[in-house]
Structure formats: C-alpha cells, structure tokens
Amino acid sequence: MRSKLMTHGLEKAPHRSLMFATGLTREEMARPLVGICNAANEIIPGHVHLDAITRAVKDGVRMAGGTPMEFPTIGVCDGLAMNHEGMKFSLPSRELIADSIEIMATAHPFDALVLVTNCDKIVPGMLMAMLRLNIPAIIVSGGPMLAGSHKGKTADLITVFEGVGKVSRGDMSEAELGELETSACPSCGSCSGMFTANSMNCLSEAIGLALPGNGTIPAVTSARIRLAKQAGMQVMELLAKNIRPRDIVTKKSVANAVTVDMALGCSTNTVLHLPAVFAEAGLDLTLDIFDEISRTTPNLCHLSPAGPHHLEDLDRAGGIPGVMAELSSQGLLQLDALTVTGKTLGENLDALDARVTDDEVIRPMGDPYSVEGGIAILHGNLAPDGCVVKQSAVAPEMMQRTGTARVFESEEDAVSAILGGRIQAGDVVVIRNEGPKGGPGMREMLTPTSAIAGMGLGKDVALITDGRFSGGTRGAAIGHVSPEAYEGGPIGLVKDGDQIKVDIPGRSLELLVSPEELAKRQQNWKPLEKEVTSPFLRRYRRHASSAAKGAVFDR
Structure with a gap:
C-alpha cells in the first residue's frame, strides 16, 4: 500500500504521532x-x-x-x-x-x-x-x-439570462424578472x-x-x-x-x-x-x-x-x-x-438492462433530432486552426448565413451594444481578445448570447469569438476561434463592415476579404495589451496553450 510510506516502519513513528493527533487509531492506520x-x-x-x-x-x-x-x-x-x-x-x-x-x-x-x-x-x-x-x-x-417553473413552463438559469434581454426589449417587466429569479x-x-x-x-x-x-x-x-x-x-x-x-x-x-x-x-x-x-x-x-x-x-x-x-x-x-x-x-x-x-x-x-423509456427525451437512432452530432468544428481563413459551434442549438435559419461584422474588443462592449439596440438583424458580432492568452483566461460569454436571444435576434445574428461560451448558450455562437487575436490570428484583422460567411453544414467560417487586403492589415497589426494586474493571470497567459489544444498549460 502507498500509505505505508507514512504509516509503517520504525522511522515513521513521528508520522504516526501526527496521525494520532488527528484522532486516528492504529487500526485505522493499518x-x-x-x-x-x-x-x-x-x-x-x-x-x-x-x-x-x-x-x-x-x-x-x-x-x-x-x-x-x-x-x-x-x-x-x-x-x-x-x-x-x-x-x-x-x-x-x-x-x-x-x-x-x-x-x-x-x-x-x-x-x-x-x-x-x-x-x-x-x-x-x-x-x-x-x-x-x-x-x-x-x-x-x-x-x-x-x-424550475415560471408561468406554467419549465425554467432554468438560461431563462433568467435571456430575461435580461427581454426586459431591455420591453417584452418583460422588471417585476416579472424578479419573480423568475426566485423560481428558475x-x-x-x-x-x-x-x-x-x-x-x-x-x-x-x-x-x-x-x-x-x-x-x-x-x-x-x-x-x-x-x-x-x-x-x-x-x-x-x-x-x-x-x-x-x-x-x-x-x-x-x-x-x-x-x-x-x-x-x-x-x-x-x-x-x-x-x-x-x-x-x-x-x-x-x-x-x-x-x-x-x-x-x-x-x-x-x-x-x-x-x-x-x-x-x-x-x-x-x-x-x-x-x-x-x-x-x-x-x-x-x-x-x-x-x-x-x-x-x-x-x-x-x-x-x-439499459433501455430508453421515453423516446422523445432520447430519440431512437432511426428518428434522431439530427443525423449529425451536437457539435461541429469549422475551419476557414477566419479560423485556420479551427473553431467550435453547438450546432444542435442553432436555429435552421442560421446554419448558413453571410453577415456584416460588428467588432468589439471585449465582452462588456458587445453586451452594451446588444442591450442598447445597436445590433441589427444580419449583423455578425465579433468579440476578440478574449482567448486563453488575450483575455487572459478565455471567459465564458453567456451574457451576450443570452442578450441576443432575449432581444429576439437569435435567428438573425451570429456571434464569433476567440473566447468561449457557457453550455447554456444557444444560437449561432461560434467560439474558440484559433489562433486567437492576441497571437496574431485572423480574427484580429476583422474590421467593422467586413462580410463574414458562416456555413455550419459545410464546416466553414470565412472572412470575405482578399488575401492582399489581409496581408496589408497584418503588416499594421499589433497585439492588444490589456492591463493584467493578477500575477496568476500573467502566469496563465505565459503558459496556456491554444484553445485548439484544450487551453492546457504547456508541458
């Protein structure tokens, strides 16, 4: 037993003494x-x-x-x-x-x-x-x-997050949101x-x-x-x-x-x-x-x-x-x-005797919700190393879409624009410098995706980021764009007004800008250096790998 390294032998008498101090008996140590x-x-x-x-x-x-x-x-x-x-x-x-x-x-x-x-x-x-x-x-x-339950329907934390957008849009009162908070x-x-x-x-x-x-x-x-x-x-x-x-x-x-x-x-x-x-x-x-x-x-x-x-x-x-x-x-x-x-x-x-007892909750193989799995990996000139989308939670209208880039350097700026009514149908919200190194820490962004849904834009607006999303996110939310902006990824070159083509069935994410124009932008690019006061986050920035590799510490 490994534990004998601290419980057995003459030289481990001091160790046993410390363990006796915790209330253990010899029988328990054995x-x-x-x-x-x-x-x-x-x-x-x-x-x-x-x-x-x-x-x-x-x-x-x-x-x-x-x-x-x-x-x-x-x-x-x-x-x-x-x-x-x-x-x-x-x-x-x-x-x-x-x-x-x-x-x-x-x-x-x-x-x-x-x-x-x-x-x-x-x-x-x-x-x-x-x-x-x-x-x-x-x-x-x-x-x-x-x-939870609210007005006769099931509710959960996401219902509350999306309620914030509904209040901003005028579809829900703050009092009703307060009731939802206590029941979800x-x-x-x-x-x-x-x-x-x-x-x-x-x-x-x-x-x-x-x-x-x-x-x-x-x-x-x-x-x-x-x-x-x-x-x-x-x-x-x-x-x-x-x-x-x-x-x-x-x-x-x-x-x-x-x-x-x-x-x-x-x-x-x-x-x-x-x-x-x-x-x-x-x-x-x-x-x-x-x-x-x-x-x-x-x-x-x-x-x-x-x-x-x-x-x-x-x-x-x-x-x-x-x-x-x-x-x-x-x-x-x-x-x-x-x-x-x-x-x-x-x-x-x-x-x-494992089996399905409700084939609406667990569909049979012959009648699935979709013939492909819940997650899709996209590649393209905007994400050369790949990015990820929960395609099972994307509206059919958003599976293929070309839209106009609206670029934000932080989650907070994007949320302000969404809740302020400055994002319109056909826009593609781009939130960058939120990756493992750029954030640093690769924040989850349930607030902007829920705000899009709550504002009634879930079938009209895509969101693309080098950050990540909560498991509670739904909609055309494409995350983990790699390489991230901080490391010189193409997402750092996107400008307001650029056209972005999303093709989830085709597994493609493309910035519709010529290679010559991208090369010109690259020459003038510099990483956005956010002030990082935390020593821990500075260490994380130095050692975190790409999201395409799990954002683990380098070894």
Missing part, C-alpha cells in the same frame, strides 16, 4: 487510506450539499474496510463569475484544481481516491488529477438541480440543463471513471446518496484489483466519450476539457476527431438550451445508460472498454 477530495463550498449551488455526499462516500469506504481522509479543493461558480473580471479565473482554476489534488495525494500517499465534484471546471480538473496520479480512483458528482433554480445541484457541469458529469460515465447514474440522478434524491455510498465501496474494489484510471482511459474511452458527447448535444466546453483530460493519459484528442465522430453520430437529445428537456427528464428516460444502449444498437460504442465497476461497458449495460 487499513488502506482513501483520500476523499470534497469540493464543497457555500458559494456554488452545485456544491452546497457536497458535505452530505462526502459523508456518504466515507460511509461506503468504511463499510468496505478502508479509512477515508477528507481534504478540500477550490471551485468557481461560472454563473456568478459571468460578465465581470471574475470569469477570467474560471478556466485557469481547472489547472489549479488538478495541481492541488496531485499535491495532496503525493504529499500524503493515499492508496486510493474518491473525488466529490459537480460543477464546471472542478469535474475536468479532478479527472485530470486522477489520470496524472494513476492510483485507484473514482469520481462522483453531487447531481443536477431540478428544473429551485434546488441545490448543477444547473439543470445540458450545460458544462452536467455535460462533464455525464461524460464521466461514458469515459468509464464514474458509476452509472453519476450524470443524471437529481441532487436532492436519496438515490444520489446511495450512489455516493456505492462509489466509496467500489473504490475499495478497484484497490483490491489494482484497477487504475489509465487502465480504463484508452483510445476506446476517447471514442466512447466523444460519441456520447455528440448524441447528447453537450456543451462546447467539452472540446476544451476532454483533450485536457485525455492528455494526462498520453492520448491525443484533436478537433478533427470531434468532427469525424460528429459526422457519423446522430443527435438524440435536445436538453436545455437546445430544447425543452432537463437532466431530470433524461434520468427518467433511461439516463446515460439508455443513451449508450441506443448508440450501441448500431455499433457506435466500444463495448469492451473497461469501467470503474470492474466490468466492461457492455457488461454494465446488460446488468442494468
């Missing part, structure tokens, strides 16, 4: 020591209940003969950090989370790990740490929030649509590093507590069999994760997080792989923001096992991939 990373805090709605989830995990570990030892990590609520300086710290926090867990589990050599998570950057940060450390480990989430998010848990947190929790199942049900069992149910206990017990089984994360995460898991991603219509942030996660296992996940799998995988689910359903509906309809059963019926999954159950994916589906 058992496998299981690190329990608890991401609970009193800020994030998805994390306020994680102490209860963690207690259940610890109960499971003890029932199976281990000694749980809890430690914390940080977490940023993307919703609360949105549309101000705080969002610059959200994506970079992923690297700090992975690093902090590596530090804790190496300085204190646990025999195994259970990582208790829920929201946006915490999930991929924990997955990265699991693969980096490569000791028996399992991840368990706190589960999704229930959907009715419980703890990760926000109720197929946003980034739920996307990554669902994909943790598909990768094989979480138990079935991890992505969809609602946060407020007793089933979620039982799942946490099962995770605690199961990590002891993984330890007994010496099954490690890199035994599970192989090229087969890469293919399965991206296939389920496309079927679900997940957040575009998965295109940042999955490459970062798999890189820790030495596996390369390129934008081309996303696009290849998208072209052959039908989109089976339209959860908010793409459609009316929420995670509780997906859970009731069969959950991720139901989606995977439907995909496997046409041979689209690698069923012999190993999972944290100790069994293969195919064995798990058989044991669960």
Whole structure:
C-alpha cells in the first residue's frame, strides 16, 4: 500500500504521532487510506450539499474496510463569475484544481481516491488529477438541480439570462424578472440543463471513471446518496484489483466519450476539457476527431438550451445508460472498454438492462433530432486552426448565413451594444481578445448570447469569438476561434463592415476579404495589451496553450 510510506516502519513513528493527533487509531492506520477530495463550498449551488455526499462516500469506504481522509479543493461558480473580471479565473482554476489534488495525494500517499465534484471546471480538473496520479480512483458528482417553473413552463438559469434581454426589449417587466429569479433554480445541484457541469458529469460515465447514474440522478434524491455510498465501496474494489484510471482511459474511452458527447448535444466546453483530460493519459484528442465522430453520430437529445428537456427528464428516460444502449444498437460504442465497476461497458449495460423509456427525451437512432452530432468544428481563413459551434442549438435559419461584422474588443462592449439596440438583424458580432492568452483566461460569454436571444435576434445574428461560451448558450455562437487575436490570428484583422460567411453544414467560417487586403492589415497589426494586474493571470497567459489544444498549460 502507498500509505505505508507514512504509516509503517520504525522511522515513521513521528508520522504516526501526527496521525494520532488527528484522532486516528492504529487500526485505522493499518487499513488502506482513501483520500476523499470534497469540493464543497457555500458559494456554488452545485456544491452546497457536497458535505452530505462526502459523508456518504466515507460511509461506503468504511463499510468496505478502508479509512477515508477528507481534504478540500477550490471551485468557481461560472454563473456568478459571468460578465465581470471574475470569469477570467474560471478556466485557469481547472489547472489549479488538478495541481492541488496531485499535491495532496503525493504529499500524503493515499492508496486510493474518491473525488466529490459537480460543477464546471472542478469535474475536468479532478479527472485530470486522477489520470496524472494513476492510483485507484473514482469520481462522483453531487447531481443536477431540478428544473424550475415560471408561468406554467419549465425554467432554468438560461431563462433568467435571456430575461435580461427581454426586459431591455420591453417584452418583460422588471417585476416579472424578479419573480423568475426566485423560481428558475429551485434546488441545490448543477444547473439543470445540458450545460458544462452536467455535460462533464455525464461524460464521466461514458469515459468509464464514474458509476452509472453519476450524470443524471437529481441532487436532492436519496438515490444520489446511495450512489455516493456505492462509489466509496467500489473504490475499495478497484484497490483490491489494482484497477487504475489509465487502465480504463484508452483510445476506446476517447471514442466512447466523444460519441456520447455528440448524441447528447453537450456543451462546447467539452472540446476544451476532454483533450485536457485525455492528455494526462498520453492520448491525443484533436478537433478533427470531434468532427469525424460528429459526422457519423446522430443527435438524440435536445436538453436545455437546445430544447425543452432537463437532466431530470433524461434520468427518467433511461439516463446515460439508455443513451449508450441506443448508440450501441448500431455499433457506435466500444463495448469492451473497461469501467470503474470492474466490468466492461457492455457488461454494465446488460446488468442494468439499459433501455430508453421515453423516446422523445432520447430519440431512437432511426428518428434522431439530427443525423449529425451536437457539435461541429469549422475551419476557414477566419479560423485556420479551427473553431467550435453547438450546432444542435442553432436555429435552421442560421446554419448558413453571410453577415456584416460588428467588432468589439471585449465582452462588456458587445453586451452594451446588444442591450442598447445597436445590433441589427444580419449583423455578425465579433468579440476578440478574449482567448486563453488575450483575455487572459478565455471567459465564458453567456451574457451576450443570452442578450441576443432575449432581444429576439437569435435567428438573425451570429456571434464569433476567440473566447468561449457557457453550455447554456444557444444560437449561432461560434467560439474558440484559433489562433486567437492576441497571437496574431485572423480574427484580429476583422474590421467593422467586413462580410463574414458562416456555413455550419459545410464546416466553414470565412472572412470575405482578399488575401492582399489581409496581408496589408497584418503588416499594421499589433497585439492588444490589456492591463493584467493578477500575477496568476500573467502566469496563465505565459503558459496556456491554444484553445485548439484544450487551453492546457504547456508541458
């Protein structure tokens, strides 16, 4: 056992003395020591209940003969950090989370790990740490929030964001928006649509590093507590069999994760997080792989923001096992991939008798929402290294469109123009210098996309950025444009009035300006140097890779 490095032998008497000081007994020290990373805090709605989830995990570990030892990590609520300086710290926090867990589990050599998570950057940060450390480990989430209700219709956080635009347009009163604020998010848990947190929790199942049900069992149910206990017990089984994360995460898991991603219509942030996660296992996940799998995988689910359903509906309809059963019926999954159950994916589906119980929430393969997956990768002279769009949430009218560029150097300036009525049908809003280095930090931009929808322009205006979008974004929102403006990408050369052609089915994003004119503009181009007072963000700017490579720290 790794833990013997600090519990066994004559020379470890001082170590044992320190452990006695924590209240441990000799009997507890003699058992496998299981690190329990608890991401609970009193800020994030998805994390306020994680102490209860963690207690259940610890109960499971003890029932199976281990000694749980809890430690914390940080977490940023993307919703609360949105549309101000705080969002610059959200994506970079992923690297700090992975690093902090590596530090804790190496300085204190646990025999195994259970990582208790829920929201946006915490999930991929924990997955990265699991693969980096490569000791028996399992991840368990706190589960999704229930959907809210307003005027007889379901509501969620995105309904509130879009309500701001409706108030600006005069379609909703501030009093009604105030009522909506109190009803859209009715419980703890990760926000109720197929946003980034739920996307990554669902994909943790598909990768094989979480138990079935991890992505969809609602946060407020007793089933979620039982799942946490099962995770605690199961990590002891993984330890007994010496099954490690890199035994599970192989090229087969890469293919399965991206296939389920496309079927679900997940957040575009998965295109940042999955490459970062798999890189820790030495596996390369390129934008081309996303696009290849998208072209052959039908989109089976339209959860908010793409459609009316929420995670509780997906859970009731069969959950991720139901989606995977439907995909496997046409041979689209690698069923012999190993999972944290100790069994293969195919064995798990058989044991669960996995099936779809509502074919409107999970469409059959023969009647999908669309024949292609939820995400498309575009290339062209505006994005030579690629960019990403959640095509399952784009109105048909915007799948192919040529429009007039309206250029902004920051999210705040763009939001002011949108809510001020200065953006018209046929415009293409370009927000640049918001990439990993240019931001720095690559902010999510749910506010401008929601403002476009709320102003009634969702079928008439596209938004293009070297920044990124929330999983709650809908509309022709094209992000991760690479290279970014700060590094000399063509998006930095766009001028007001230029024509931009968007062709999502053709996978193309073109700036309709001659090569000669672009060369002339390039000669006069200089990077926009925003003042960066944070030492951490200055470090991130120096070390962050392109969005096309997951915006990970260089190695």
